[in-house]
Amino acid sequence: MIETKTNVHLDEMSREEVANYLSETVRPEDGVIPAYIMGDENVNKLEHEKIFMKTWLLLGHESELPNKGDFITRDLAGYSVIVSRGQDGSLRAFYNMCTHRGMKLCRADKGNKGQFTCPYHGFTYKNSGELIGVPLQKDIYGGQLDMEKMSLHNVTLDTYKGLIFGTWNENPEPLLEFLGDFKWYLDIVVGRTEMEVIGPPQKFIVHSQWKIGSDNFVSDSYHTMVTHGSIAKLGMVPNAAYSKKGYQVHVKNGHGCNIGMPNPDFAFPEELIPEYKENLSSDQFELMSNVKNMIGTVFPNLSFLVSHTKVKGKLISNTTLRLWKPIAPDKMEVMTWFLVDKNASEDWKYRSRESYILTFSPSGIFEQDDTEVFTDITQAAAGTLPIVKNFNYNYTMGMHREPVKDFIGPGVVYPDKFTEAGSRNFYSYWLDMMKA
Amino acid sequence: MSIEKVLAKHEFEQWLYDEAKLIDEIDFDGWFNLMHTDLKYEMPVRVNKEGMERPDYSKEMFAFQDDIETMKMRVDRLKTDYAWAEMPPSRTRRFVSNVRVLEYVENEKAVVHSYLLIYRSRSTDIHHDLISGERQDEFTYVEGEWKLSKRFFIVDQTTLNTRNLAIFV
Known part of the structure; x- marks a missing residue:
């Protein structure tokens, strides 16, 4: 462990000194992420310059x-x-x-x-x-x-x-290179067929650090059991541990996703299978045929979600994008878009939108429990206490596991969604950019 | 204003006040009982349009778009042990005003518009949220009681300044 420093004053440091202090204390390879990066104004200012002014x-x-x-x-x-x-x-x-x-x-x-x-x-x-x-x-x-x-x-x-x-x-690094191998997975989410956004994006303010959102989508399927425990109680998903089965993937540049599978049911409109096959490789289509959900983050703050749940006794999926836009160290604007397969039937589109509004819109019964958690984490990370006491979060989950070699898609892949490898990868790239 | 209209206005003011009291006091079952089985409960996304172009809300996207079945799910969820967003519940106060009865057929149906201001305070947080908007309600008379069959809530923000809509409008 790093010894406790009680005399750290980020506000008196130069940019280079702040970056050096981050280097010393943010140690994703050891599963150590300090709480102060979720609340400090100087870190927030540096993020604006080093990340948000630089990346796509x-x-x-x-x-x-x-x-x-x-x-x-x-x-x-x-x-x-x-x-x-x-x-x-x-x-x-x-x-x-x-x-x-x-x-x-x-x-x-x-x-x-x-x-x-x-x-x-x-x-x-x-x-x-x-x-x-x-x-x-x-x-x-x-x-x-x-x-x-x-x-x-x-x-x-x-x-x-x-x-x-x-x-x-x-x-900038060309967009296609920036997305790299993550394109393989993004194709399934937004490129499986012609997709269209329905209506305007929804926007709401949450008194939360933006990284908590990105981090939650890049590797945290674990929280689903508890935070979203009410969903299993309502019978929308089979049981509270349903979110464990599947794979977690990460690639370079901090991107990563969680793929819930297998799924005995096809999560998308079946009449569009010829279109999916045309737009995807056979491997991508095979993965798509087995997913029950896909949750991921494109670095730094774009998250996506494909979610397949039971609404009114019938299975339906919805595809959404969301941005976690920083406004202040303790405040973000969340912006969510609902996308649907353009050539799906009107009935499918209606039910898909209904399931989005019910589950992941600002009133969504999944969404609302997340924002409650994000807000409280942010409050606890604010001020000088986390830095002078050297409070760290534990990100060691899954460090004992080896990636699988024979997965159908690219990237570093773990055969279980319950691991924090994707977050370690996210913060490792975050740190690279902050030091650059 | 005819005496019939005055009485109708009074009747729906009382209905809306009673409704506010039920949800402000976290009696979700009591509140749900006010809903008609044909309920359409919608809150469109408000947008910034060019100049005076109206309506300035989306006809395609909604923050709420519920019928009686999905509303029942929301209410049932709030009663599980895992509905963290409202556990403990927000302190809310719903102020209803500017009540206007646009249509009234005795013992049959009514169209009532009103303004709503919700004050919301959570936990030890010193911030509070204010949600302001207009309710466009329709009521149907069933077995001696007015039930809410339609609510269209036009919120006064394009970016909602509240962490979620785990509360009803």
């Missing part, structure tokens, strides 16, 4: 803006951006700020517009970002205004299987 972050799904001129406004690392589909059909994203005096250009969540006009002085931009109109320009600027240099600030954008990612990093 989810902005939305292509089905949210299917037509030319469609746009959505979203936050990228806390800064408002406009994502728009230009007249040429391609997606672009811009900082939602007029380059003249900094006013927010667009205040709607979504819409369809070929151009955006600033409410302050009327500067007008095409949805491809160019400044095309300035009131009285010839007179008041003498025709000298260099409009070409005043385009909206561009956001680096890329997509994977309908997911739109953006980053403030102008020279």
Whole structure:
């Protein structure tokens, strides 16, 4: 054990010193994660600079803006951006700020517009970002205004299987490489067929550290037995220990997921099997045919879930995405999207949405118990106590196990969902980025 | 206002006050008994639209979209030993006002709109949540009692400032 240091003051350290202190105390390879990283303001500030300003972050799904001129406004690392589909059909994203005096250009969540006009002085931009109109320009600027240099600030954008990612990093690792082997699993969740987002994402504020959400989805199937014990009591799942069976996978860059299997029932609309087979490899389809749930996190804060439960006596699955967006060390905005297989029957789509709202929306009977736990963990991690007393969390579960060699999919795979290997991998990449 | 309308308004004000008391005092069975078997209980997601475009809520996505069966599941769940989100229960106070009776057919059906403000406080937390919105309710008269057959709750936030909706609106 590290000796207890009572004189640690992160707020008096330089960025480099904070990173060094993290290196000393965050030891995922030993299963040791200190509580202070869930509450400290300096860690939070460094995360913003080193992680959220550097990595790919989810902005939305292509089905949210299917037509030319469609746009959505979203936050990228806390800064408002406009994502728009230009007249040429391609997606672009811009900082939602007029380059003249900094006013927010667009205040709607979504819409369809070929151009955006600033409410302050009327500067007008095409949805491809160019400044095309300035009131009285010839007179008041003498025709000298260099409009070409005043385009909206561009956001680096890329997509994977309908997911739109953006980053403030102008020279990021290419998205496909960043996702790496995790694409194999993401394909099943969002690329098995054409998927569509139904309605707007739901947003709610939780007084919780954002990492608790990512961590919960990347490797914590263990909590299901207790936190979600009420679900088994209602008969929605067979028994409280149902969440143990299956596999846990992690790959480089901190991504990881849990695959609940086997499943005697096919969790998706059976009439779409030809489409699934067309879009997936035979190995991917085989895995998909056996899953009863898939829960995972794309580093840093995008989690996904495929959940197959019994509602009103009938089995149904729902597929959702969620972002854990940090607002403060002790506060996040949770944003959830419901996706459905576009060519499923109306009845299947209705029941799938119903099961999402009942289980994982803000009123969801799974969701609500999680947010209660997240809030209390966050409160306990705040302040100077965790750091001066050197309080650590135990992340050693499953360290005695060896990964399996013959799993059908890529990555480091354990034959049991109850292990914390995925979290150790998540924090190990987190630490790499904080030190970079 | 005719005396019939005054009495109807009074009747539904009392109904809504009684309902508030039942859920604020955690009598979920008592509250559930006020529901009609054809219940449609919905809370759409509120959105920010361009200018004055209305309605400014989604017709496709909901925070609640329950019928009597799923509502029964929610109530039953709250009675298990594992419903952590509300264990111990939030202290809530539902303030109902601006009650307007839009349609009234004696001993048959009624459409009643009202404003709702929920104060929510949990555990030792010094923060409180406020949830504000409009209820658009429909009632059906069954065996001498008004039952809630439809509730459409239009919440006044596009990002909900409460940790979950483990409480009813």
